[in-house]
Amino acid sequence: MKQKYKQLVYLCVIFIFTLAVISMCVFSYFALQKIQDLSKVTFEGIVIATNSEPINNANIKVEDKYTKSDYNGKYSISDLKWGWNQVTIEADNYVSFQTQVYLPFGKTSYQKTYLEGVNYTILKGSIISEDSNYLAQNIQNIVIKINSLAVPLNVDGTFETDKIAIQKVSILIQASFYEDFYRTIDLKSGVTDIGDIILTKKVIVQD
Structure with missing residues (x-):
């Protein structure tokens, strides 16, 4: 009887330990996902000419990600790494723009860019x-x-x-x-x- 009781206690301990390990793994996974989500930032902005007219279809590159500005000159790029990123903006008949932008952890950054027309x-x-x-x-x-x-x-x-x-x-x-x-x-x-x-x-x- 005592032997069976010990076996039952042993199995309960193993079950509780296994359940605890699984819970920790699940918690760690979701915590890691949350950290990864927070580490991804969004960069938004608007591209306009020096005469304040919006520039449509401008090419925006942030590191290895690309997008284009819309009719209002606006754009948005998500899933970027926080920290310093190189931004390149080009449009037909305008002088190209390039700069380094610091994107803070877990936040959305905004930039207004003026492009000069080529002469x-x-x-x-x-x-x-x-x-x-x-x-x-x-x-x-x-x-x-x-x-x-x-x-x-x-x-x-x-x-x-x-x-x-x-x-x-x-x-x-x-x-x-x-x-x-x-x-x-x-x-x-x-x-x-x-x-x-x-x-x-x-x-x-x-x-």
Whole structure:
């Protein structure tokens, strides 16, 4: 009888000990999850131009996480590590922004970022002739000038300038047996693509 009683007590002790261990494991698991949740922070902000207009579709990178700003220039990135994080913000036709931001443990941080518009542009386009054979054979004889400065023409008829200041420019294209092409263009920041330019053959009047 005593032997059975001892066995029963022994089993109860083992059961209670096992239950305590399981409870501690469960508690530790949820405590660890809570700590991990608290260690993840959120970074929110707004991207606006220097004229206070919101910038839509800006690219925001915080360490290895990405997002884009919405129509109102707002964005939010979650599950970030607390501490110092590198933030990079880029948008078409604006100067890129990069900084280090300290994100406090278990909190949401907010930042307002102003981006400056770029003060230069790249002008590009392509030349099309009514006679493709002429264009291929005489590419070296076609002259393109932007404000009297020569611009090289690629073998496929495309051209692209280096960075030039945003301004109003004149484009002059000259080719043998073709009418001169002349146009004045207001450049915009980033890239100004004027598309295809069709050269027209000169009309030769014979007596």
